[in-house]
Amino acid sequence: MAEKYRYGEYGYEEGKDGSSPDGRVVNASSGRPGGYDDRDVFGHEEGHDIKYKTLGWPMVAVLMIAEIVSNGMLSLPSSLAVVGIVPGLILIIFLGVFATYTSWLLVKFKMRHPEVHNMGDAGKILFGPIGREVLAFGTIVFAVFATGGQLLAGQIAISSLSNGTICPLLGTGIYAIFTLIMSFPRTLDHMTWVSLASCVSILVAGIVGMVGAGLHPTPGHEISIVQNSTFFEAFISITNPVFAYAGHFMFFIMVSEMKRPQDAMKAAYTLQGFATTYYAVFAAVTYAFIGNGVLSPSFSSLEPKWQKAAYGAALFNFWIAGSLYAHTASKLCFVRFFRNSKHLHSHTVVGWGTWAALVVIFNGAAFVLAVGVPIFNYLIGIAASLFAAWFTYGIAGMFWLHDSYHYEHGVRTWKRKWFQTTLAVLTVWLVR
Known part of the structure; x- marks a missing residue:
């Protein structure tokens, strides 16, 4: 039975x-x-050479933290300098709570639609074939931009450690090779233990950065409770904390490789609890000791010895986070090409050849953007506002509205669950 x-x-x-x-x-x-497994994207994996559904929720939490808590946090102190410490901290905490709520909506949607592997699949359910292509394209673009952002962070760190003796192109190239190698595994379980080291890396780096700022504060620095800013300055500063939480576009892919997808919210709660607390403490402490002159990334504002120590500790995190982003873009295309085929679960020449080509293409694209586009940092901010904000926040409300209408009692459900309906609508409206 x-x-x-x-x-x-x-x-x-x-x-x-x-x-x-x-x-x-x-x-x-x-x-x-x-x-669930009958409609799951990876189906029943008994007897297959390559098994994807191997992750428990603690390891998924580790992967989420390694991917999200990274170089994005280094721009948070400068966000406080632009808008003021009080509005800045309120924004950081609000976005963390908001991200927890939208994580819950994404997990609900995934549980009802096991066939969803990525945002493109979700877009097809909501908006049809066009929605699938648009959201899949947005996921790939943002993943490549995020990989490039990690390469730039690695290049800045290497430049600091070498006192600028290594040219930026060479430093970025060296870092890109490491990122390429680490994004090569076909399944996420092969990236969990290095991701655990990545979490330790960014935690230690942040602590080193805060200690360095406390021991060597900027003389005569000023702190603003509330700061008047131009629209452009406020816009860029607000995209920084959004980018710091921008990992939801990977959630479907990670949950798809869980042994028990029902436990996904345990991983999400762990991620958001850690990220929100860590971001708020790091941003406030760093800004309090350095003041309005804090740079982005904030480690560059530290005394040289502490700057080197902080960047050295963070190098491994930048490396692994970049590889996770490149892996995401490659995995989306690979599953799209070979869903329900033998190449997905077997060691075939076609399967491995395609996977290798995708990994090289997306890492190569990130490298070219990072070293060849002078305004790449601004493009990352624009990509965060276009894609990260929607993937992390806005579209989650659409998921709930769609499923509550089509799988329950339509408008009657919306009326009966008026509070949830209001939250979902506000989620979409706030990001529009």
Whole structure:
């Protein structure tokens, strides 16, 4: 007899026999015939050479932290300098809480739609074929830009450590080779332990940075409670904390490789709790000791000895975060090409050849952008406002509105769950 599922916090979940809200007995987390694995993007993996669904929630939390808590946090103290410490901290904490809520919406959507592997798949459900292409393209563009951003961070760190004796092109090239190598594994489980080291790396780097700022504060520095800024300055500063939380575009891919997707929110709670607390403390402490003259990245404002120590500790994190972004772009295309084919789960020449080509192409594109576009930093900010804000916040509200309408009782559900409906609409409206 087929195992039954119940309608719970994350859609239809594994558990006791139960019925859907309209009385239909279901045996799938999606409310459709068949179990979760029957419609999951990787399906039943017994007997396959390459198994994707191997991650537990602690390792997913590690991957999320390694990917999100990275060089983006180094721009947060400068955001406080632009808007003031009070508005800046309120914004950082608000975005962290907001990201936790939208994480919950994404997990609910994934549980109801096991076939969703990435934002492109979700876009097809919401908006049809055009939506699939637009959101898939946005995911790839943002992943490549984010990889390039990590290469630039690595280049800045290498330049600091070498006292500027290594030319930027060479430093970025060396770093790009490391990123290329680490993004090569086909499955995320092969990147978990290095991601754990990456988490330790950025944690230690932040602590070193705060200690360095405290021991060598900027003489005569000024701190602003509230700062008057131009629209352009405020816009750029606001994209910094958004970028610091911009990891939701990878959530579907990570959850797809979990042994128990139902545990995904445990990973999300761990991520957001750590990130929000760490961001607020790091930004406030660094800004308090350096003041309005703090640079972005903030480690560059430290006394030379401490600057080298902080950048040296962070190097490994920049490397791994960049490889995770490049891996995401490659994985999206690879699954799109070979979904339901033998090349997805088997060691074939076509499969490995395509995977290698994708990894090289996306890492190469990130390298070219990082070294060849003088205004690349501004382009990253624009990409964050266009894609990261929507992927992390706005589109999550659309997921809830879509599923509550089509899988429950339409407008009646919206009226009955008026508070949730209001939150979902506000989520879309705030990012529009």
